[in-house]
Amino acid sequence: MLLQKQKKGSQIAKGNRFLITITVLGSAGPIRFVVNEEEIVAAVIDTTLKSYAREGRLPILGSDLSCFQLYCSNAGSDALSPWETIGSRGGRNFLLYKKQVQPQAEMSDGEASMVAPEGGITRKGSGSFKAWLNKSLNFKISSH
Structure with a gap:
């Protein structure tokens, strides 16, 4: 029982x-x-x-x-x-x-960044890799 x-x-x-x-x-x-x-x-x-x-x-x-x-x-x-x-x-x-993430405008140095739907950050503004590297490492890369 x-x-x-x-x-x-x-x-x-x-x-x-x-x-x-x-x-x-x-x-x-x-x-x-x-x-x-x-x-x-x-x-x-x-x-x-x-x-x-x-x-x-x-x-x-x-x-x-x-x-x-x-x-x-x-x-x-x-x-x-x-x-x-x-x-x-x-x-x-x-x-x-x-969820789809809407583009977020972050105004820093007059450039807007976009957040991708996958959560990663895409290119910031219309800069190039060389410009980003210069900004990040605070030194200049000569063109030749």
């Missing part, structure tokens, strides 16, 4: 669990794992990023949850809210996108 109560209690604690498939934009294949339907989207994104990194997949995404949006592949075009439960839309297939 005690054994039956333990089994019954463990089933209640698990809740409704299901297998989800998350396709990461730019990755070779999907990531699959089991979640509780009451788990929030932010926790699912975190688990996805950890699994992605543990498997050594490319491109490297990072671990900042605020940089990503999760979309249900069969429900509209709106991203899921980070505080929404994963089972709220009834979907089992999801798409994980890195």
Whole structure:
């Protein structure tokens, strides 16, 4: 009788669990794992990023949850809210996108820098490598 109560209690604690498939934009294949339907989207994104990194997949995404949006592949075009439960839309297939970063104008020496969607910094203004090197190392490179 005690054994039956333990089994019954463990089933209640698990809740409704299901297998989800998350396709990461730019990755070779999907990531699959089991979640509780009451788990929030932010926790699912975190688990996805950890699994992605543990498997050594490319491109490297990072671990900042605020940089990503999760979309249900069969429900509209709106991203899921980070505080929404994963089972709220009834979907089992999801798409994980890195948020597009808008160009940021930083006015330093009259030049604007752009942040690329991948998170790296692109060229600053219309300068050349030689000008950047001169500025960085504070010495002049002769042309010949």
